Amino acid sequence: MKVLVPVKRVLDYNVKPRVKADGTGVDLANVKMSMNPFDEIAVEEAIRLKDKGVTEIVVVSIGEQKSQETLRTALAMGADRAILVVSETKVEPLGVAKILAKIVEEEKPDMVILGKQAIDDDNNQTGQMLAGLLNWGQGTFASKVEIADGSVNVTREVDGGAETDTLKLPAIITTDLRLNEPRYASLPNIMKAKSKPMAQKTPADFGVDVTPRLTTLKVVEPAKRSAGIKVADVDALVGKLKEMGVAK
Amino acid sequence: MKTLVWVEHDGQAVKDATLSAVTAASQLGEVHLLVVGQGVDGVAAEAAKIAGVGKVHVADDAAFAHALAENVAPLIVELMATHDAFVAPSTTHGKNIAPRVAALLDVMQISDILSVESEDTFTRPIYAGNAIATVQSSDAKKVITVRGTAFAKAATEGGSGAIEAVASTGGDKGLSTFAGAEIAKNERPELTSAKIIVSGGRALASSDQFHALIDPLADKLGAGVGASRAAVDAGYAPNDYQVGQTGKIVAPEVYVAIGISGAIQHLAGMKDSKVIVAINKDEDAPIFQVADIGLVGDLFKIVPELTEKL
Ligand SMILES: Cc1cc2nc3c(=O)[nH]c(=O)nc-3n(C[C@H](O)[C@H](O)[C@H](O)COP(=O)(O)OP(=O)(O)OC[C@H]3O[C@@H](n4cnc5c(N)ncnc54)[C@H](O)[C@@H]3O)c2cc1C
Ligand SMILES: Cc1cc2nc3c(=O)[nH]c(=O)nc-3n(C[C@H](O)[C@H](O)[C@H](O)COP(=O)(O)OP(=O)(O)OC[C@H]3O[C@@H](n4cnc5c(N)ncnc54)[C@H](O)[C@@H]3O)c2cc1C
Secondary structure, three states: OEEEEEOOEEEOOOOOOOEOOOOOOEOOOOOOEEEOHHHHHHHHHHHHHHHHOOOEEEEEEEEOOOHHHHHHHHHHHOOOEEEEEEOOOOOOHHHHHHHHHHHHHHHOOOEEEEEOOOOOOOOOOHHHHHHHHHOOEEEEEEEEEEEOOOEEEEEEEEOOEEEEEEEEOOEEEEEOHHHOOOOOOOHHHHHHHOOOOEEEEOHHHHOOOOOOOEEEEEEEOOOOOOOOEEEOOHHHHHHHHHHOOOOO | OEEEEEOOEOOOOEOHHHHHHHHHHHOOOEEEEEEEEOOOHHHHHHHHOOOOEEEEEEEEOHHHOOOOHHHHHHHHHHHHHHOOEEEEEOOHHHHHHHHHHHHHHOOOOEEEEOEEOOOOEEEEEEOOOOEEEEEEEOOOOEEEEEOHHHOOOOOOOOOOOEEEEOOOOOOOOOOEEEEEEEEOOOOOOOOOOOOEEEEEOHHHOOHHHHHHHHHHHHHHHOOEEEEOHHHHHOOOOOHHHEEOOOOEOOOOOEEEEEOOOOOHHHHHHHOOOOEEEEEEOOOOOHHHHOOOEEEEOOHHHHHHHHHHHO
């Protein structure tokens, strides 16, 4: 069984994003970039499924040349080979999903495991779009994945609790935070990853038009909150809450 | 512009998230609703009364009982032949279904909008709300999800929408089946519509202490209960309680953060609350940078005392 895992290079989650003064976006010059945390979880899940019938894990990234680093990280964690689709310009989820659909046609995986959202654009779209394009089942926001005979059971984090759906394979899965805890790559594995195969492609190779449909007109900082007051004790807090009418 | 709004419901009643989506849609044009499910006559009747609603399309079919995206998306695509925009609240159903619809329509979705600037221009948060982007769509049809806290709720009375059954539902696509659900029973106000929320963090240190300290305080205040990711991951609170970038987005009148440090991912979910109260033993905790009222000290002493004195 083959699994495809798309991974995205994003601003590290520990870095506080700064909006550029000219209002064109968030400043990504000289800041730490890492694999989208949900994608680490996706890679980890694919690796864990290796005991349960998964034989090959292919990781894909669509983005700048520097996304090679992200793919190497996935290879060091345990993926088998990588495909980089180079685009120095913006590719929206719809374009990403179309490229992934072409890669799926070529690679014929049994499952594609994606992150539920990328923490930069927070779109939460790509997996569902890919499922629509392929006419596959989709198990989004997964907290548990169990492969059965010709199908996969996915427990999903939904409003109000959890829901389990059974999907016919091949299928799409998107990961939520509690699916697993991703491993750190060991030094020997980081070394080994350097010799694992990485193919390079462009969107044009797949005949996909990735012209953006959305134009970003401007990016601004949200209204700032300022720190308020500190109260000395519980009585003062109760007093404040009463003043505000929260407590009687 | 003719919009089709996804009605969020639990089979019995219309959920509040629908009302914010209706308000957003009404800023685009005519509002039509879509009620999908099995045995949803009651929901449709309730939906028809929402102020400002035109038609209410009802798709009643066993294949829709659990709103599986694989079955529902083709139905919406068909209805979009006569609508210009599909508008869904950012609920798990909305987030699950809308992008599938968008892909089938060859449209780039606009996720989690905060405002409607014009028929094709919207604002939306990126980077956990640390930046707000204004985006313009060049697609002929729009697919949009709506952040509930950013739009007022439409009135639940005053409308008289015409209820119309969808001609052909398309039935089961055979890609997925519902195998079960564990929906936590929660007598407290829903997080996304609660006026007051009391949230607990990692500092609570166990499920027992979480419930022993947070629940009574919430009861006293008539509040909903939330949690940080750390508290949910550690099993102190169910996943449905998580507030933040990747959990629920809330904006109550009062948000009480107890033993929560204030990581940007957490702030992303609550920083639009009207008043933020923070209790934390570390006076340098980042939560104090956004709190209107802070109390530095040990929550294990403060919270019981606070509950008692209220
Ligand atoms: C140089 C450059 C500049 C860009 N500038 C902007 C900009 O200013 N504004 C803007 O909105 N977008 C920009 N983008 C595009 C943006 O980075 C995203 O690729 C796109 O918007 C996807 O949104 P998302 O990640 O929120 O999707 P989501 O749907 O949230 O992503 C979900 C999952 O899909 C997969 N996925 C998503 N994208 C990729 C990818 N590229 N490669 C592999 N897997 C992926 C991952 O598994 C991810 O977890 C730029 C891209 C590049 C390369
Ligand atoms: C991709 C991604 C997505 C995420 N999404 C979310 C999200 O949606 N929501 C979310 O909340 N987090 C999210 N996080 C996690 C986030 O980064 C933080 O790790 C998390 O919010 C921390 O939770 P906490 O404040 O409870 O714990 P901590 O950061 O450990 O803070 C505990 C606080 O309790 C205080 N404390 C300890 N003991 C006491 C005491 N006796 N009395 C009073 N105070 C005490 C400490 O001073 C400290 O400030 C995400 C992270 C990632 C990587």
